[in-house]
Amino acid sequence: xxxxxxxxxxxxxxxxxxxxxxxxxxxxxxxxxxxxxxxxxxxxxxxxxxxx
Amino acid sequence: xxxxxxxxxxxxxxxxxxxxxxxxxxxxxxxxxxxxxxxxxxxxxxxxxxxxxxxxxxxxxxxxxxxxxxxxxxxxxxxxxxxxxxxxxxxxxxxxxxxxxxxxxxxxxxxxxxxxxxxxxxxxxxxxxxxxxxxxxxxxxxxxxxxxxxxxxxxxxxxxxxxxxxxxxxxxxxxxxxxxxxxxxxxxxxxxxxxxxxxxxxxxxxxxxxxxxxxxxxxxxxxxxxxxxxxxxxxxxxxxxxxxxxxxxxxxxxxxxxxxxxxx
Numbered sequence: 001x002x003x004x005x006x007x008x009x010x011x012x013x014x015x016x017x018x019x020x021x022x023x024x025x026x027x028x029x030x031x032x033x034x035x036x037x038x039x040x041x042x043x044x045x046x047x048x049x050x051x052x
Numbered sequence: 053x054x055x056x057x058x059x060x061x062x063x064x065x066x067x068x069x070x071x072x073x074x075x076x077x078x079x080x081x082x083x084x085x086x087x088x089x090x091x092x093x094x095x096x097x098x099x100x101x102x103x104x105x106x107x108x109x110x111x112x113x114x115x116x117x118x119x120x121x122x123x124x125x126x127x128x129x130x131x132x133x134x135x136x137x138x139x140x141x142x143x144x145x146x147x148x149x150x151x152x153x154x155x156x157x158x159x160x161x162x163x164x165x166x167x168x169x170x171x172x173x174x175x176x177x178x179x180x181x182x183x184x185x186x187x188x189x190x191x192x193x194x195x196x197x198x199x200x201x202x203x204x205x206x207x208x209x210x211x212x213x214x215x216x217x218x219x220x221x222x223x224x225x226x227x228x229x230x231x232x233x234x235x236x237x238x239x240x241x242x243x244x245x246x247x248x249x250x251x252x253x254x255x256x257x258x259x260x261x262x263x264x265x266x267x268x269x270x271x272x273x274x275x276x277x278x279x280x281x282x283x284x285x286x287x288x289x290x291x292x293x294x295x296x297x298x299x300x301x302x303x304x305x306x307x308x309x310x311x312x313x314x315x316x
Contacts, residue, residue: 001075001076001079001080002079028090031087031090031091031094032094032098032099036090036091036094036095036099037099039091040095040099047248047275047281048175048180048205048206048207048208048215048273048274048275048281049175049180049188049190049205049248049273049284050205050246050248050249050250050251050253050254050273050284050286051190051248051249051250051251051252051253051254
């Protein structure tokens with residue numbers, strides 16, 4: 001899967017490394033901006049109070 | 053260029069041909085594991101820090117608003133005045149606002165020199181998980197300065213971690229609440245570790261339900277141990293004094309309040 005991705009990327013090795021890093025940044029940005037906040041609303045919230 | 057890379061060692065060519073269902077499945081599982089770890093890191097550190105910053109700056113702007121609304125101009129106290137604090141008598145007790153509305157700003161120097169949080173009414177997630185609030189006062193507990201017990205709750209970690217350092221309290225530490233009326237100074241007295249069901253820590257006399265209160269207490273509650281919800285950690289503080297906004301903030305938080313005023 002990731003091997004195929006690596007072979008699909010064009011250019012010499014340093015171009016591929018830069019492309020991979022850009023992809024990683026894009027994925028992390030997407031996750032932290034949209035995916036994780038949404039996931040947080042789905043999983044049980046941490047109860048912090050007493051007497052409940 | 054591609055020709056140069058095509059001439060890969062035999063070992064690599066062999067693995068290339070072996071891309072299989074199991075191989076892809078393995079990579080997917082590793083990816084899933086990495087995603088779970090990333091989510092935890094996001095929740096416990098990244099988003100926690102983002103929310104802590106946002107909660108602090110909205111508390112600062114609430115503080116500025118009240119100081120600006122104060123009738124008498126805020127005059128800085130001379131250092132000589134601080135040694136012998138003026139007694140302003142009985143503290144004023146405001147009427148509790150509606151659920152979700154801000155009743156005060158909490159300052160705890162033990163939590164950090166810039167720590168400030170809005171205290172809102174209610175301990176549901178719309179308060180505790182809010183970008184702008186973070187600390188909730190249990191409904192039907194007392195108001196700042198009122199005889200009895202003002203009980204507050206906040207997360208220990210994540211969502212801004214309003215009570216992250218609650219276990220660090222030392223006897224006599226200042227716990228300050230600023231309201232539209234003034235500054236209320238409480239002093240930390242003791243910690244207690246209880247079961248989550250121990251609702252009697254919120255009683256006007258904590259742990260003694262039905263007893264008429266004689267003291268003004270503040271009670272901070274959060275989760276214990278860190279990163280767990282198995283127990284609750286309770287910090288009690290005793291009211292010491294109050295001063296109107298026009299008298300300026302108590303000495304220990306004076307620099308912080310002054311810095312907040314400059315942000316705006």
